[in-house]
Amino acid sequence: MELKDKVVIVTGxxxxxxxxxxxxxxxxxxxxxxWDIAIDGVREVAVKLDKDGKxxxxxxxxxxxxxxxxxxxxxxxDDFGRVDVLVNNAGISQHKTIDQMTLEIFERVMKVNVxxxxxxxxxxxxxxxxxxxxxxxxxxxxxxxxxxxxVGVNYAASKAAVIGMTQTLARELGPSGIYVNCICxxxxxxEQTRQYPPEVFATWNAGRAIIKDGLxxxxxxxxxFLASERSAWVTGITLDVNGGILIRG
Ligand SMILES: NC(=O)c1ccc[n+]([C@@H]2O[C@H](COP(=O)([O-])OP(=O)(O)OC[C@H]3O[C@@H](n4cnc5c(N)ncnc54)[C@H](O)[C@@H]3O)[C@@H](O)[C@H]2O)c1
Numbered sequence: 001m002e003l004k005d006k007v008v009i010v011t012g013x014x015x016x017x018x019x020x021x022x023x024x025x026x027x028x029x030x031x032x033x034x035w036d037i038a039i040d041g042v043r044e045v046a047v048k049l050d051k052d053g054k055x056x057x058x059x060x061x062x063x064x065x066x067x068x069x070x071x072x073x074x075x076x077x078d079d080f081g082r083v084d085v086l087v088n089n090a091g092i093s094q095h096k097t098i099d100q101m102t103l104e105i106f107e108r109v110m111k112v113n114v115x116x117x118x119x120x121x122x123x124x125x126x127x128x129x130x131x132x133x134x135x136x137x138x139x140x141x142x143x144x145x146x147x148x149x150x151v152g153v154n155y156a157a158s159k160a161a162v163i164g165m166t167q168t169l170a171r172e173l174g175p176s177g178i179y180v181n182c183i184c185x186x187x188x189x190x191e192q193t194r195q196y197p198p199e200v201f202a203t204w205n206a207g208r209a210i211i212k213d214g215l216x217x218x219x220x221x222x223x224x225f226l227a228s229e230r231s232a233w234v235t236g237i238t239l240d241v242n243g244g245i246l247i248r249g
Contacts, residue, residue: 002228004029007080011063011120012090014041016190017139020216021087021223022056023049028224032056033076033083035063035120036090063090063116073123082131085227086124088117088138088162093155106154113158117165121180125173134178136169137226138162139219142186142242149203159184163238170236179235181226186242188214209244 008025012018014036022032026049036042039060050056057079061072076083091113094105121136128134143151144159166182173180187193187204205213222241225231240246 001029002224002230003085006030006084006227007033007076007082008085008087008227009033009035009076009083009120009124010087010089011035011061011116013045014038016192017185017188017216017219018087018089019045020220021089024217024220024224025085025087025227026050026056028228030055030085030227031080033072033080034058035061035072037062063120064111066119069119069123073127077127083124083127083134084131085135085137086120087223087227088120088136090116091139091141091158093143093152095150095152095155098153101152101154105152109152109154110158110161113155114161114165117162121165121169125169125176125178128173128178129176132177134173135227135231136173136178136180137223138166138180138182140166140182140184140238142184142240142245145184145240145246150200166238167236174235179226179231181231181235182238183219183222183226184238184240184242185219186214186240186245188216188219190216205243205245207245207247208242209247212243214241214243 003025008030010018010022013022013034034042034046042058046056046058059072062068140162141159143156166180170180
């Protein structure tokens with residue numbers, strides 16, 4: 001029960017990593033505000049976790065829209081009284097090589113991954129400052145740290161921006177008792193990535209030290225650590241969760 005009674009927002013929690021993060025936080029005793037643009041999906045997750053809706057509620061949020069984020073934050077505070085943890089998980093990718101990458105596709109990915117993370121963090125920081133406590137966990141990507149196959153410049157740039165934002169926010173907000181950390185997952189098996197041919201997934205995993213495939217639960221465990229009191233002297237870090245892909249030599 002590492003997160004007993006902590007109020008945790010997870011963006012993009014209708015499926016994939018966000019859903020696994022929500023489930024793990026719930027198992028650790030958290031009260032959950034499940035944010036997603038896919039309201040039906042996130043409602044399903046909330047009902048499955050807690051059919052009474054006392055410890056898990058779904059909110060329809062477009063994270064690139066300041067008004068939508070502001071409303072969801074107000075509703076979350078109205079429902080749960082505070083916000084202890086924000087997990088900035090919602091993100092998209094749209095892979096193209098540079099010759100195929102249009103300005104529109106570039107900006108779309110930047111908007112969700114960078115502007116969305118910024119808007120949610122800004123809204124959460126306001127609430128957390130009042131509490132003199134809070135934890136923000138950003139989900140970046142291995143794609144920000146290596147030029148890997150299947151990662152477009154839009155996604156790589158957006159996830160590198162999330163690492164930069166993490167460090168700056170950690171410094172800015174640390175004196176207010178707010179921690180800001182970041183996780184860079186390697187290739188994770190989700191409904192979506194399971195649709196790729198196994199050889200493509202294997203290419204992404206080249207050089208990995210641990211043979212086991214990465215699962216959403218592996219990322220969720222790292223989130224619980226950074227959201228809990230176990231990380232009471234950890235801020236501004238980028239935690240690589242990738243089975244050792246980045247080991248050199
Ligand atoms: N799957 C991987 O292998 C992997 C690896 C590294 C990093 N990541 C990162 O982890 C995060 C989750 O990835 P995933 O594979 O679970 O993705 P996913 O596509 O399965 O789920 C993303 C969720 O975010 C929601 N979402 C998207 N845009 C939104 C918006 N504008 N407003 C609100 N909600 C929005 C979607 O509706 C969806 O429920 C992303 O930030 C992704 O970049 C994933």
